[in-house]
Amino acid sequence: MVFVMNQFLRMRRLIAISVVLVVFCVSFVYCVYPVFAEEGPKQKVIKVGCVDIEQFLMMDKNGNVHGYGEEYLSAISKYTGWQYEYVEGSWKQCLKWLEQGKIDLLFPAEYTEERSESFLFSDTQCCIDFVALLTRQDNQNLYYGDFDNYDGIKVGMITESHLNKIFKETAKAKGFSYEPVYFERMVDLQAALKNKKIDAIVNGNLSIQEGQKLLLRTKSVPAYFITSKENQNLMEQLNHALEKMDIENPYYVSNLTEKYYGDFSKHAKGLTREEAEFASASEPIKVAVAPDTYPYQWYDKEEKKYKGVDLDVLNSVAENTGLEFEYVETSDRQESWTFLKEGKVDMIAGIYSDNTLERKYRLTLSDSYADKMNTAVTRQGNVVYPTDKLKVVIPESFKGLRSFIENNYPEWTIVTAVNEEACLSMVRGGKADITFIDSLKIHSDVNYQSANGVDLVSSITISVPIYIGISDGQSPLLRSLIDKGISMMNAGDVEDYKIFNSIKRNQYSLSALIRTNPFTALAVSLALMTLIFLAIFLTYKNRQRAAYAKLLESNNRQLHEANNAKSEFLQRVSHDMRTPMNGIMGLTTLTLEKDDVKGEIRENLEQINNSSVYLLNLINDTLDMSRIEEKKMSLQTEPLLLQSVIDAVDSQIRIMAKSKKLDFICCTEMANEVLYGDKIRIKQILINLLSNAVKFTPAGGKVELSVKGCRRSETELEAEFLVTDTGIGISEAFLSKIFDPFEQEYGNIVDKIGGTGLGMSIVKNLVDMMDGTIDIKSEKGRGTRISVTLPFRIAEQTVSETVPPSHNREADFNQLKDKRILLCEDHKINREIACKILENVGCRVDTAADGKLCLERFAGSEEFFYDCILMDIRMPVMDGLTAAREIRRLHRSDAKKVTIIAMTANAFDEDVKKSLDAGMNAHISKPIDREMLYKAILKDYYSGE
Secondary structure: OOHHHHHHHHHHHHHHHHHHHHHHHHEEEEEEEEHHHHHHHOOOOOEEEOOOOOOOOOOOOOOEEOOOOHHHHHHHEEEEEOOOEEEOOHHHHHHHHHHHOOOOOEEEEEEOOHHHHHEEEEEEEEEEEEEEEEEEEOOOOOOOHHHHHHEEEEHHHHEOHHHHHHHHHHHHHOOOOOEEEEEEEEHHHHHHHHHOOOEEEEEEOOOOOEEEEEEEEEEEEEEEEEOOOOOOOHHHHHHHHHHHHHOOOHHHHHHHHHHHHHOOHHHOOOOOOOHHHHHHOOOOEEEEEEEOOOOEEEEEOOEEEEEHHHHHHHHHHHHHHOEEEEEEEEOOOOOHHHHHHOOOOOEEEOOOOOHHHHHHOOOEEOOEEEEEEEEEEEEEEOOOOOOOOEEEEEOOHHHHHHHHHHHHOOOOOOEEEEHHHHHHHHHHOOOOOOOEEEEHHHHHOOHHHHHOOEEEEEEEEEEEEEEEEEEEEOOHHHHHHHHHHOOOOOOOOOHHHHHHHHHOOOOOOOHHHOOOOOOHHHHHHHHHHHHHHHHHHHHHHHHHHHHHHHOOOHHHHHHHHHHHHHHHHHHHHHHHHHHHHHHHHHHHHHHHOOOOOHHHHHHHHHHHEEEHHHHHHHHHHHHHHHHOOOOOOOOEEEEEEEEHHHHHHHHOOOOOOHOOEEEEEEEOOOOEEEEEOOHHHHHHHHHHHHHHHHHHHOOOEEEEEEEEEOOOOEEEEEEEEEEEEEEOOHHHHHHHOOOOOOOOOOOOHHHHHOOOOOOOHHHHHHHOOOOOEEEEEEEOOOEEEEEEEEEEOOOOOOOOHHHHOOOOOHHHHOOOOOOEEEOOOOOOOHHHHHHHHHOOOEEEEEEEHHHHHHHHHHOOOOOOOOEHHHHHOOOOOOOOOHHHHHHHHOOOOOOOOOEEEEOOOOOOOHHHHHHHOOOEEEEEEEEOOOHHHHHHHOOOOOOOO
């Protein structure tokens, strides 16, 4: 019995222990599981075959991949979480590796029955291939569609490309034979064509390089992602991601194609032999031009020649086709029509026409190259609607516009007047309800309404397609050439022509902006630019918050990618804002240099320039605040002479104080101290504090800056920067939030002066980053006292070692005469501004519109022909950083010695570092400071000034 009881008790103990262990294990798993669960599965690394295809997957010497395919895969990874490892090889190698499982994914691949036996194809195509036959532009033996002369040509092809089979079938159908020459890599294929080892190449994606022309284009062929049969799960994930992308953004592929390959239609046809011979043998084609259709045709009194959108288009057509045009001056558009009818000219540009006009003037029309927008204007205070039975007055020479209105608005009554001014007079006098004015003309002159006594009717606009009218007596080849020349233009060319002509014409230039109500125009312009910038910035902030919420649910890699995207966004915002600012400030400065700009116009231009500087500072402050919030701001510590920083601040603030009739005092006890610090950020702190003091101190007051130093040890020093003023002071209530972003104290004077409320927040953050302190004491109506203390390490250098000896500026700039400069800039207006700035000091300037052309121009020049290269960073085809690296790699004596200067709207610290790392000698941010530019070219560029 005892034995049984003992066994029973032992069993109970075992059960109890087992229950405790089970509970413990369950609790342990429950507690520990979330820790491991948070880690989640590791991201899958997909090995992608990287084949040398232009603009598709291009790997640089550092192993970085970019292009259409890379961007597409990055978008897919947002749905799949994949990471990519790119394996470079020929198409033949990559197909073999895919079959062997050495890579996971390959594209673009055309579908064939043979391939479908070994590979899986995506449900959605990744792109469209256009099988094209290309040759050199200078090949005078081969022309588009001239198949009889193709017999026996040597045609380069990529080994085992499906495009070869399609081309073979096409050649057979067209009745010509050829000798195939196979290459493993696209770069070798292109080199063979360039070096004339082959006559033509077969290429896909319609990627036509500079110096090439199209001979033949076959049918379009869809291309897909492919993987091996064993990768069924990968293909399912890919198809799912592609389906989601198509639902969320159905235009993604078409937009991506447009971004990397442009408008396919411009490559639709090359010139035939007959067309090329016609263009070469033809006499100049006479084109009527008139001064009364600005900005499409207008006379530049300064340069004494006709300009305009229409002429820019014709010049592009001439460049693309070899045609030559002779411009015949007429008194107005009415006479241009008469000249065409009487056979005095061969063509008239910038017209709308229909069957009636075509018969009357015996003309045929080219393809349309632009839409001309016309806005209705009515007398001030009058209200009209599109549905009203309106009386419309238009110039009698605008025959196309009249015909368009008659066909589309039959309920309106049309009357004509001699010219635009007569039309406006009739509207103001109530003899007509509305007239139509070109929208570009209205928007290029902010005073148009007040100057002409009219109101805009934004609800009534007419968009009219415009054409080139060609006399019926001309050869059909002329029309064909003009249509091809138009189709070869880039998509944004006409818009650039509109902007450029709107800015350049004297009648509607900067002087017109300030002609009647200058300060209102100035305020509106700056307000619009500020609102646009702030809208972009606030949009960014909203997107940032949304992205951050998502990133909390993601892993570390996704967070890293999002931060990179933010940095890229900031850089693009900075670049896109600085580019037009460079145009505004550059054109203003160039206009001020003209001797005939005097009096009120000069004063108002100076106000525009000052306000532009203010807006630039506003942009810089907003971007700086964003970078501080994202902890992207860093300090650049280097030896500096503190006195030189103070002198630079002194010269800038003294001008501001003088304009407000203030007494400005600047004194320092640290004339010869050489310290380690960030001179740019120190200057930024002082400029912010002193500019505030100047702004909020009434005329007759005083602003003072004093600098004192106190040594802590042999190697450390503490500097106190004391800013005092006799201004309006700061209330005690506002002092507690003076460092908060966007905070402002409102009052009569403050409201008038305005600002973003970011300056003091930036100052506080910069002071904190430097381990300094800032103290503010102020009393309403008595003034303000701000003390900033910053610690410094004392440098061992002497003054002479730190700061180069000063030079006489005028003498230095005289040394620029006859310097040969290669300017690489894709933006037409900025290119012209930079040319004029350089030519003003005697430089000889050659230009290139992208990095590839710059590289080719430098490589094709004699050694030491160019003294300096000015390089933009963001450009199509090849960016400035890549171009600089490639120039430095050239095997020629001057490749490593020629001065290369980044002249760009990319203005962040990391942008400067990237420029220097790419082999450039200096980095100058837009808007261009001409003195800094001149010094950089003379290699007298240093930051001590």
